Structure formats: structure tokens, C-alpha cells
Amino acid sequence: MADFLASVDAGNGGTNAVLVKGRSKPRRYYEPSVRAVATGDSLGLGKDLELQYDYVDWYGHRYVTGDDVVRVTRRNLERHLGTNRYGNEFHQFLVAVALAKLGVTEGTVDLTVFAPPGVYNEVSTLMQARFMEQGGEVAIRLKGDKQHRVWTYDTVTVWPEGIGAAACYILDDKGEMVETDVLAGETVLLDLGVYTLDALKLVDGNFNPEALEHATWEDAGLNVHVRQPILRTLKAQSDEFAGLTVDDVDLVIRAGLATGDYTLRVAGYEVELLPLIDKHRERYAGWIANNICDGVFNGFRGVKSVILVGGGAEMVEPFLREWYGEKVVDRKTLPHTRRIHPVDMNAMGGLRLALMRQKQAT
Secondary structure, rough: OOOOOEEEEEEEOEEEEEEEEOOOOOOOOOOOOOOOOOOOOOOOOOOOOOOOOOEEEOOOOOEEEEEHHHHHHOOOOEEEOOHOOOOOOHHHHHHHHHHHHHHOOEOOOOEEEEEEEHHHHHHHHHHHHHOOHHHEEEEEEOOOOOOOOEEEEEEEEEEEEEEHHHHHHOOOOOOOOOOOOOOEEEEEEEEEEOEEEEEEEEEEEEEHHHHHHOOOEEOOOOHHHHHHHHHHHHHHOOHOOOOHHHHHHHHHHHHHHHOOOOOOEEEEEEEEEEHHHHHHHHHHHHHHHHHHHHHHOOOHHOOOEEEEEOHHHHHHHHHHHHHHHHEEEEEHHHOOOOOOOOHHHHHHHHHHHHHHHHHHOO
């Protein structure tokens, strides 16, 4: 049995991870899926006079990651959107950073990762092979580490995105089945990511593998429908905003969802982004309704439940609930999902599936 159980949903927009060791409570991690080359140099002036930031050393290169990218350096900013990213070096990097920041220093890891259902059959075996290269060994060093952290992937399980989220509704935090009828009959699960939108139909909680290849809309997520339009509007307002990226917009959106403050502060300016965000999230909800809810699922006629997960769930949920009523499941009313944010559901569900598999093995 591995020393750690880890489930990492390293998406195009953000990396969500949960980790348990033994009987400990799960630890959660989130960071935007972006990096930039960094030097880590210091003038020795101390924290009061010199910008402080974390970095990671990864196979001969040093990177700054996540929100620190827009705070520290925009040179050589790097992200990877699209089908070819799954299991590649950048994907492995995101997973390794998450595990290191969750406290893994050595030992073995039972790892669960995810791929969009539309490309799952194409990439799942390749992902497993890539993560298990070099015998599954990983070496990474965080700022402050005296030596590299080295661990080994004992097992790599790949699930289609959405299955983890569905698992949150039928498994508790110990990986045991719960009594619920939320997945009875026909259920549609919409996973709203930054790059992709996944739409899966379940019958009595069971997926149809034959339909997986038709379940993913690429370039149909928050990046195209919300972040990029807002960025274009900002850049048209002033030359001072020429250096902004979608990462700046994403940071404001996430901060606003947490605190209610949607103010972008740059070059001495303060711009209230909430009107722009509201405009584009309603338009995105309308696009989903027209093209998927009505265009593919016939307005959810005959569907008992609609489950929303992913980073875009909170942004479109009020509109879809207004248009489709109580068919849109309110996760906050269910005891085993009320404390799980939609963006964490795949990762948390992957962990619950791993716990169930572990129990079955013993």
C-alpha cells in the first residue's frame, strides 16, 4: 500500500489536488496552471526591501508558478492548453508541484489524474505510461529545501473528468457508498473548465463509455467566453493595460468570488470588473443553454438531475437554475457535497474512488 493517496485535477486553468496520508484528513491545494522561468536571485536586502516569492527547481530549470507569475515576472510565461498536454512534462510538473506543496517529501504515491472524456480513450494509456517513466520516480525541490524531494508513483489511475465529480454524490469522505437517489434515472453532468466544457449523461449513475468521445467541447470554456473578452475590453481602454494577460483577469475573478471585491489594480488605476464579468457570464450561460442544454439535451426533458462542476459552475449556476428550475442540483443541500466547492469535485471524487478501491483491495 502506498504511503500517500493523491488525486490531482491539473486542468488548463488551475490545478486542484487533495492528499491523504494514512488516516489523516485530506489536505487541499489550488494554484493556476501557469509557470515562468525565474532566477531566484537575491540582492540580500531582506523581506522589507526585496520582493519575496517562492520557486521550484525541476530537472535543471527554476520556475515561479501560479499567481506569483503575474506578481513577479511575465517573461517566458508558459501554459499549455489542448489535447497534447495530458501526461506531458508540463502536466507532470503541475502534479509534482501540487504534491510537494502538500507535503510529500519521499515515499510512494497512489496517484489519480484526469483527462477530458472526449479524449480519454485516446490519452489515458499514454498518460499512465508517461507518469510511470523512469520507474515513476519524481525529483523536485522547493525554495527552502536543502535537497530534492524524491518519491515514486506506485499506481497511476486515470479517470474521465466528471466521474470524480459524480463520485462525490455517491461516496462519502471514507470512500463508502451513501444512500441517495440523486443519480437515479437520467443525470446530465456539466463540467465547466477554462479550456473545455464536458457534458456527460448518466443512467442510474452509470456512464456509457461509447459516448465519451462525443462529450467534450474544446475551446468552449471560461477562457474563450469570459476571460478573453474581458481582457480585450480592458486593453482597448488604455495603453497602460497592454501588458495584462488572462491571468490578471482570472485572479480578479477568483478573488471576487471569495471576497466580493472585483477590483483590478494596475499602474495606479482601479477598475471595477464586476459589470464586465456579469455581462459575459450571463452570455456564457446563454451559450451553454442554446448549444448544449437545448441543442444536445432537448432542454433536459426526461432528465431528472443536472449537476454543475468546475471553475465555471458558480458563474453560470444562477442563470441555469432560473431557466431549468430544480433540475439543477443544489450541492449545498446534500450532506456529503455541501462543503465541496465545484472546482474541487473531480479531485475530491478521485480521492474517494481511490479510498473505495483501497477498501475493496483489503
